[in-house]
């Protein structure tokens with residue numbers, strides 16, 4: 001067993017980690033080496049005060065980045081042992097990774113890793129093809145493998161009830177001036193190292209849309225290209241809603257997203273019903289299950305697209321100072 005991770009390993013794994021999703025593509029994470037361990041922390045300078053006052057979204061993003069980091073290290077043959085939120089006095093440190101026994105990656109790890117650079121958030125209408133049962137099963141299993149859960153919202157009336165809840169949460173958020181202004185501040189006119197380029201933002205919302213969408217986009221949709229009438233909606237959750245549960249949910253989310261990418265599926269993220277506490281509670285009750293919803297996904301077959309930009313990996317690293 002190695003005594004600790006090195007700078008080269010951190011840098012290579014962080015390149016994968018930063019491909020994780022984050023609210024408004026804010027990339028609120030930092031990676032550092034401390035006593036041979038890699039630590040993943042929330043970057044307090046990149047919090048979203050209006051949309052994420054509690055830090056939930058930053059911890060989901062951090063958990064997703066942590067999953068990529070673990071996967072990257074595993075595929076390099078240097079898997080890690082992980083402790084979540086290791087220091088009670090440093091709540092922004094989400095995880096500490098130390099080297100485990102080196103071993104060759106599994107084929108499943110290689111496939112998921114190959115999906116890291118291909119995954120991106122879809123926001124356009126999906127094709128009408130249904131998601132096969134086998135793929136649905138894989139997504140549910142992916143969440144479970146990371147101690148999360150994924151509940152598929154099945155049936156027209158359940159989807160309609162969810163849609164009403166999501167639309168009302170969207171309206172609550174949209175009434176908040178600070179929330180709207182903050183979101184507008186993350187929309188980019190073209191390719192950028194952070195934020196959401198308008199071209200990736202999906203079509204402008206229309207009154208007939210079943211589900212709400214964030215106002216990132218400026219594109220009007222082509223005639224006849226409405227959203228699918230019966231979307232496959234899935235709610236991802238964790239056992240509870242502590243900060244640690246949210247990091248767990250972030251890891252489960254990323255495993256689900258990479259599994260979906262590997263299966264040729266597209267996913268939209270939809271967090272309005274999670275952000276509004278009353279909506280989240282209503283969603284929890286409607287599912288009638290133990291645990292707390294942490295994210296909502298719309299899953300289907302989408303048009304090809306591209307991942308949006310990330311800041312240079314060096315901007316996220318805190319490296320020990322060394323003489324050259």
Ligand SMILES: Cc1cc2nc3c(=O)[nH]c(=O)nc-3n(C[C@H](O)[C@H](O)[C@H](O)COP(=O)(O)O)c2cc1C
Nearest residue numbers: 021022023024025057060120121269270271272308
């Ligand atoms: C906590 C969280 C909440 C998000 N909420 C939404 C959302 O409500 N609508 C949306 O279109 N995308 C949402 N996203 C997706 C981000 O906008 C997206 O991950 C980011 O812009 C980076 O783009 P990429 O996923 O294509 O790499 C969310 C992501 C996270 C982590």
